[in-house]
Amino acid sequence: MTGLRIALVGAPDLSDVHHARRALAALAPDAHIIELPHGAVPTADLDGVWILRAPAGHPGSVHDPTISWALHHGLPVVGPLADDEGGARPARDFLTAAGTTWSSDRPAGTAGDTTIRSGGSPFAVLSVLPLAAEAGIHPAAVGFVEAARHHAGRRHTPAIATGGTLAPFADDLPRSYVHQMRTARYRWWRPVLALVAGIGTFVTLMLMLSLLWFVLDPSTLESTSTADIDPAEPVTMLISNLMLAALIPATLVATRIGHWRPMGKVWSVAGRIRWGWLTRASLVTTLLWGTYLALAWVLSGEQPTARPDHWGWLLLITVLTTPLQAAGEEVAFRGGIMQGVGAWISRPVLALVVSTVLSAATFALAHTSLDPWVLLDLAGMAAACCYLTWRTGGLEAAIVLHIVNNMVITIGLTLLGGIQDAYVTDQTTSTVGTAGLSVLATAIMTAVLLWLARRSGIAPRAFGAPALSAEAPAAQR
Numbered sequence: 001m002t003g004l005r006i007a008l009v010g011a012p013d014l015s016d017v018h019h020a021r022r023a024l025a026a027l028a029p030d031a032h033i034i035e036l037p038h039g040a041v042p043t044a045d046l047d048g049v050w051i052l053r054a055p056a057g058h059p060g061s062v063h064d065p066t067i068s069w070a071l072h073h074g075l076p077v078v079g080p081l082a083d084d085e086g087g088a089r090p091a092r093d094f095l096t097a098a099g100t101t102w103s104s105d106r107p108a109g110t111a112g113d114t115t116i117r118s119g120g121s122p123f124a125v126l127s128v129l130p131l132a133a134e135a136g137i138h139p140a141a142v143g144f145v146e147a148a149r150h151h152a153g154r155r156h157t158p159a160i161a162t163g164g165t166l167a168p169f170a171d172d173l174p175r176s177y178v179h180q181m182r183t184a185r186y187r188w189w190r191p192v193l194a195l196v197a198g199i200g201t202f203v204t205l206m207l208m209l210s211l212l213w214f215v216l217d218p219s220t221l222e223s224t225s226t227a228d229i230d231p232a233e234p235v236t237m238l239i240s241n242l243m244l245a246a247l248i249p250a251t252l253v254a255t256r257i258g259h260w261r262p263m264g265k266v267w268s269v270a271g272r273i274r275w276g277w278l279t280r281a282s283l284v285t286t287l288l289w290g291t292y293l294a295l296a297w298v299l300s301g302e303q304p305t306a307r308p309d310h311w312g313w314l315l316l317i318t319v320l321t322t323p324l325q326a327a328g329e330e331v332a333f334r335g336g337i338m339q340g341v342g343a344w345i346s347r348p349v350l351a352l353v354v355s356t357v358l359s360a361a362t363f364a365l366a367h368t369s370l371d372p373w374v375l376l377d378l379a380g381m382a383a384a385c386c387y388l389t390w391r392t393g394g395l396e397a398a399i400v401l402h403i404v405n406n407m408v409i410t411i412g413l414t415l416l417g418g419i420q421d422a423y424v425t426d427q428t429t430s431t432v433g434t435a436g437l438s439v440l441a442t443a444i445m446t447a448v449l450l451w452l453a454r455r456s457g458i459a460p461r462a463f464g465a466p467a468l469s470a471e472a473p474a475a476q477r
Helices: 015-027 060-072 091-095 139-151 190-216 218-222 234-245 247-259 275-299 311-344 348-366 372-392 396-416 432-455
Strands: 005-009 032-036 048-051 077-080 102-104 115-118 124-127
Touching (some): 005 015, 015 032, 015 139, 048 139, 060 077, 060 124, 091 102, 124 139, 190 218, 190 234, 190 247, 190 311, 234 247, 234 311, 247 311, 275 396, 275 432, 311 348, 311 372, 311 396, 348 372, 372 396, 372 432
Parallel strands (some): 005 032, 005 048, 048 077, 077 124
Antiparallel strands (some): 102 115
16 A cells, blocks of 8 residues: 555543544544554554553553664664553653663753654654643654655655644643643633542541541540540540541642543642652751751740650651641641632732632641730741742642651650640741741751752752643653
């Protein structure tokens, strides 16, 4: 058979097949499309191979035979790289292979590989970004069709009708953390749907944990108000921490169902937790913030008192669940709010300002104390965490600061006595001096973490500039 012949390699029931066929209909209306299963070896009469992402559960190596055959025969090929949803190999597998011909398209001075190409082939491009979607077509798809025509010996390319379907795909653009949900699929109602999905998930988990609470401690049913509940009781501490930890799955579900984005985008612009950066931030924060809290306790003139009953259980529960509790608050009050508000506001700086105000207000009021100096202290911590998230492009630094703060206070007061003072309640008060010192210390700790982030390549060196997803520094860290 003569004419342009292009293979679509993938399951015929995938949505990607529909998008790819529409793209090829616009770019090459005269092409004959042949559908092949994942892992298939193409035939020699083809002019190009378009590989689709494999469904979840398939190994990343499923495309290896197809890619190898295409490269060996000089056949134009485009396909996926692994992202949060899997279905392909990550870029590093190609870039670090012995004798590799693959190289990254990333600009000099940036990090992260969203698109790679092979210099040993007329046209071979793999990308973590969709090659075709409702909003448009990736530039690599255009180049692929031109290369396929050249392979077929057709020098004349028919005119292509321009229009919205050929606009650059919106997710190709760099975007800050606050705009991770403002992509091609954004609609004004998506943040509302995300909020409903998140609240529904959280309420469901709260009910389940409440039942567990009543089973473990039936006396809770006799309490007539929250004042009757002792937060230093082991069961109460356990359930309280798990309830706040439930904010993590609630926010992740909201992201996936409401915004229809990968859950990993809540953690960072790289789409995952950057463990290397989190570890470095943890070491520095534990040393500096832990020292500050210890000195603040000593200078306050407090004296050790009797340890609470079951203090061993309290330490164990603190170590096992307080990191989840603190992370839950950051994922919801920073991640969910910043990205939800950012989806509505097109200007990133304005989105940062509005979401920071909302995050600080809700975070401070959620602790129930209406004392102005307590509110100032809590709002200062929230604002610092928002700025850290903006500059580093992820929640890691904010989570670390929150975890270290809660862990040091809870463990310290468990061992030294006064564990009740570790919790902010509606009876908690403070002073202007205490709040002012706390805000100043938070600002200094924030500056240190930003300095570390710049040295680590996580945050841009330009003052106030956000880390962007296209730079994706976390992809390698």
